[in-house]
Amino acid sequence: MAKIIFTSNLERHCHCPTKIVVGNTVIEVLKNYFSEYPAIQSYVLDDQDKLRKNMLIAVNNEIISDRVTLLDPVKENDEVFVLQALSGG
């Protein structure tokens, strides 16, 4: 079980509360979360289920390296942060 936490900027557009979710990889954690909150998926992943270009995911303090298949491992009690890069004006 891991805790998944979304950037507060997303909450403005789509309900995405912090939850404890089952999963051994980032994609498993996300998919399990999306099964309960399906509307958030397209805000995080593109049409090909890749992480959107300006989004970041960190497991604890480490930014994940696999943005395509999202197979970075997630261990018991890890924290998965879904974040956005800052840009624009």
Place this chain on the structure above:
Amino acid sequence: MSIKNKFHVATRKGWFEFIRENNTWKINQTAFAGVPVSISLAKNGSDIYFAALNHGHFGTKLHRSDNAGKSWQEISTPKYVKKNDTDEAPSLELIWSLEYANHTNECFLWAGTIPGGLFYSSDQGESWQLNESLWHQDARKNWFGGGYDQPGIHSICVNPRNDKHVTVAVSCAGVWMTNDGGETWKIHASGMRAEYLPPEKAYDPNVQDPHRMVQNPSDPTKFWVQHHNGIFHSNDSAVSWQEITSASPSHFGFAVVTHPTDANIAWFVPAIKDECRIPVDGKMVVMRTSNGGQTFEQLTTGLPQEHAFDLVYRHGLDIDSTGDCLVMGSTTGNLWISEDQGEHWHSLSNNLPPIYSVRFVK
């Protein structure tokens, strides 16, 4: 017929509705503050509104209001099918155009997108289907981006007399037409010229960059295009295009509208070509032809004539169904209205966000 009393503005920081009351235009309501809205759609007499949002980080989303803008809900967004070869697999970048696919039933919609897919909905945007026939054209492999990294469909003209006759313009892939509601497509850019390519490729229909295309409502055989390379006109349902070279101060621009009942009348907003993209000599000008492009007038009354840096994007100019009232929005947040076919312009705002689209509710 009276001047329409409502139009919508899509901007980099939200959506605005302007209404005309007691001979004065004013903002009636707003939505999506801070969020880029690429295009909107609404029909006179209907409470159904659409707005396409481009969240950037969070992707493109489509929203619909069922109560004339009082509240909005996110609806389905056109989606590209997931493929295994992830390097080449497309993903929706932008909803660049949105039109009714049927002139009497507002359930049916077309959406033109970047990276180049045309989508159809038969349920007011609750679901979308990619037009496979256009998407799988062999020629699409050679489409390329103009302004954006990937190609996109920015103009969708549905023949007012025949909904199955649809013409789309693509940056950069010329003009494509179907006569059977999208089952088959043919390219229709013969005569267009791309000066920016090697001479032997300049007339290749599939490399043309039409910035904006409009079809005349009263004579659907006639089209106008503001092309990257100049102004083009067709009198034969886009079978052939003639380049118009009489416009001054510039052939370059993005926007074009045509008079609803006279195909010889059209308006353009010129700018200095290519990288510069600002008004010529700092003067904001609207060009109008009333004789099919033989001559052009420069309309400037009410527009800034020094130090203007306004660029009017593809969808930044619209005309109402009387042909008298025009609205124009610029990248610097200026919004102007003319109620006499462009002879006189009146500023409605100098401090809106950069404007992507203006549309009368007609």
